[in-house]
Amino acid sequence: MPTALTVSEVPALLQPGMTVFVQGSIGQPQGLMQALYNASSQLGGLRFITPLTPGMNHFAIGQGREPSTCVTFFDYKELRSSWQAGPIEFVPRHYSAIEPLLGRIDIGLIQLSPPDADGMCSTGLSADFVPDIVGRCDVVIAELNAAMPPVAGGPRVSLEQIDYAVAVDYPLPTVADPVANAVTDKIARNAAALIRDGDTLQFGVGRLPQLVVGSLGHLNDLGLHSGLISPVIQPLIEGGAMTGARKSIDQGLHVTGAVCGDAAFYDWIAQRPDFAFRPVSYTHDCRTLADLDNLVAINSVLEVDLFGQANAETAGGRQISGSGGLVDFVRGAHLSRGGRAIICLQSTSGGGKRSNIVNRLNGVVTICRTDLDIVVTEHGVAELADKSVEQRAEALIGVAAPEFRNQLAEQWRAHQQA
Numbered sequence: 347m348p349t350a351l352t353v354s355e356v357p358a359l360l361q362p363g364m365t366v367f368v369q370g371s372i373g374q375p376q377g378l379m380q381a382l383y384n385a386s387s388q389l390g391g392l393r394f395i396t397p398l399t400p401g402m403n404h405f406a407i408g409q410g411r412e413p414s415t416c417v418t419f420f421d422y423k424e425l426r427s428s429w430q431a432g433p434i435e436f437v438p439r440h441y442s443a444i445e446p447l448l449g450r451i452d453i454g455l456i457q458l459s460p461p462d463a464d465g466m467c468s469t470g471l472s473a474d475f476v477p478d479i480v481g482r483c484d485v486v487i488a489e490l491n492a493a494m495p496p497v498a499g500g501p502r503v504s505l506e507q508i509d510y511a512v513a514v515d516y517p518l519p520t521v522a523d524p525v526a527n528a529v530t531d532k533i534a535r536n537a538a539a540l541i542r543d544g545d546t547l548q549f550g551v552g553r554l555p556q557l558v559v560g561s562l563g564h565l566n567d568l569g570l571h572s573g574l575i576s577p578v579i580q581p582l583i584e585g586g587a588m589t590g591a592r593k594s595i596d597q598g599l600h601v602t603g604a605v606c607g608d609a610a611f612y613d614w615i616a617q618r619p620d621f622a623f624r625p626v627s628y629t630h631d632c633r634t635l636a637d638l639d640n641l642v643a644i645n646s647v648l649e650v651d652l653f654g655q656a657n658a659e660t661a662g663g664r665q666i667s668g669s670g671g672l673v674d675f676v677r678g679a680h681l682s683r684g685g686r687a688i689i690c691l692q693s694t695s696g697g698g699k700r701s702n703i704v705n706r707l708n709g710v711v712t713i714c715r716t717d718l719d720i721v722v723t724e725h726g727v728a729e730l731a732d733k734s735v736e737q738r739a740e741a742l743i744g745v746a747a748p749e750f751r752n753q754l755a756e757q758w759r760a761h762q763q764a
Contacts, residue, residue, distance in 0.1 A: 347465075348488070348511040353381040356487060356512065362391030362412065364452040367479055368405075370397040371574065371604045373472030375457040375489035377514040383408050386431070390414060395451075397444055397475060399574075400667055401551075402519055402606060404428035419444055420668035441573065441671035442630035445478045454483035458503055459496040460513070465505040468496035471518070471612055472604040473623040477501040485509045493517055495616035499599070500623030521606040523577060524553040532724035533690050534561040537644065540688060540720065540727065541565065544592035546638050548572045548675045550645040551606060554690040558644050562587060569593040570600040571638055573629050573671045577607040580614060594639040596622060603629040630671050635678025641685040643675035648691070651707045652739040652758050654718045654730050656689060660709030669712050676717050687719040693747040703746035705757035721745060 356378055360366060369375060382389060386408030395417040398405060405416060406428040413432030418425065421436040439447060456476050458467035467490065469476050480486055480503060488508045492515040505511070526534075530553065537558040541547070546569030547562075549555040560578040562568060568588040570579060582588035583600070590598045599622040605615055615621055628634055635641060647658040659667050679685035691702050703723070721728040721742060728741035743754045 347505055348508040351487075351510050351512050353377050353512055353514065354384070356381050356510070357385035357389055359485065359487065359510070360389060360392055360453060365393045365395060365450070367448065367451045367454045367483065368394055368396040369456045369472070369474065369476060370403050371399045371472050371474055372402065372518055372606055373457045373470070373474060373476065373494075373604065374398075374403050374519075375455050376519075377489050377491075377512065377516060378455050378487065379406070386410055390431075393417065395448060397441075398425060399606075400424070401521060407431045420670065421665040422667055436665060436668070438669060440630075440669055440673050441626060442632070442674045445475060445626055448479060448482065451479060451483045453485045453487060454479055455487050455489070456480070457489045457491055457494060459494040460490045460492055461505055462496065466502040467505065467508070468494075469501045469503065469623065470494040470497055471615060471623070473501050473625050474603045475626055476503070477625040478627050480507055487512065489514050491515065491518075495612065497616060497621065497623055498619050499621050501625065517609065518612060519606075520608045521551075521576065523607075524556045526557050529692055529724045530554060530557050533692065533722055534558045536724070536727055537688050537690055537722045538562055540686060540722075541568075541642055542640070543567055545569065545640045545642045546571050546590075546593055548641065548643045548679075549575075550672065551576050552646040554646040554692075555644045558688075558690060567592045569638075570602070571596070571629070571635075571641065572601070573603045573626070573675075575600075575602045575605050577611040580611060590620070595634075595637045601629065630674040630678075632674070632678055632681060635675065636681035638678075638685075639683045641679050641682035643679040643685075643687045644690065645672050645675065645688070646690045647672075647712065648709065649702045649704050649707060650689070650691065650718070650721055650742060651704050652742055652754065653706075653735070654715035654738045654742070655707055655711045656713040656718055657707045657709035658712040663709070673713060673717065676713055676719070680717070680719065687717075688722055689713070689718065689720065690722045693723040693725055693745065694750075698747070701746055701750035701754070703742050703750070703754065705754060705761070
């Protein structure tokens with residue numbers, strides 16, 4: 347049985363030189379993080395490693411007696427502004443490849459639901475990495491949050507697997523719904539035309555993928571298999587458009603690793619037996635995705651160049667995110683029988699002054715040209731798979747904003763003649 351602690355007693359367990367895993371997403375143990383922040387002056391020389399989620403997770407620790415390091419797989423403004431203890435080590439890594447990298451962990455800080463009568467805690471609304479890392483931690487410190495609902499279709503952790511337990515009760519973090527406009531409506535319509543009855547959907551939680559999924563209420567027997575889901579799926583399930591009845595595996599189940607949204611959505615999810623929460627080693631694994639017939643991955647990027655390469659991570663030379671599960675699902679859709687990978691983006695940014703279809707990427711390559719399948723903007727659909735280099739450029743110019751097409755065509759010709 348675990349030793350019961352108060353949050354203020356936890357920092358004393360962390361010693362210089364330790365590697366400390368911190369759960370991310372909705373499961374970030376915020377009570378423990380606040381305790382570490384409050385004890386910042388006594389802490390130092392730690393190596394935190396954490397799969398933080400942009401838009402959901404900060405990582406405020408503060409200055410310690412010696413610098414600590416934060417190893418992360420997403421790099422973004424809120425992380426930089428909240429972390430003051432030392433260097434940030436950003437590791438470019440696909441989500442499916444993070445768990446094998448973690449190695450042995452001295453202390454794992456996680457969040458679970460309180461135990462049931464059998465002494466079993468649920469990972470609740472965020473399975474993510476927890477089932478995969480608990481066994482490799484020398485010490486597990488679990489925040490047992492009364493607000494984290496137990497989920498019938500999710501992993502469980504025995505009290506015997508926990509060394510220290512901290513009882514807390516605070517609301518789970520929430521994320522606002524995406525806001526549509528005339529341009530995003532056109533993108534959603536163009537992408538929706540590519541999706542058929544019975545397809546299984548994965549979607550990113552950026553604005554465009556969510557709006558695409560939210561527009562699919564006219565379809566039948568859609569399936570769900572995603573790493574992170576949001577409230578846009580609720581009307582589809584309640585309205586009968588998303589049943590999972592035609593899924594080739596996990597039939598009738600809505601599979602995800604974690605959720606984000608509002609309190610009402612969390613309560614709704616917790617009451618449904620048809621949701622299956624699975625760890626990253628299942629949700630993002632290429633073998634799982636290959637077994638899902640007609641898997642449609644719906645995601646977004648910042649820019650696409652005429653070679654068919656996409657950047658989803660940097661803007662203005664700054665790292666603002668990471669690759670996350672994007673490439674895992676793009677490649678998984680390629681492996682799926684009947685699968686498709688749809689990449690959405692607005693044709694312009696900066697108030698229409700900058701084309702997001704570019705001659706050459708301004709940032710890093712997140713999706714290489716051999717992986718990019720379908721690109722959708724408000725101006726149409728560019729299907730790139732099996733097309734030649736020339737045909738790809740022509741198709742992408744065709745979905746760029748009209749005012750930039752001549753310039754892009756000239757740049758492409760200049761490249762070909764060089």
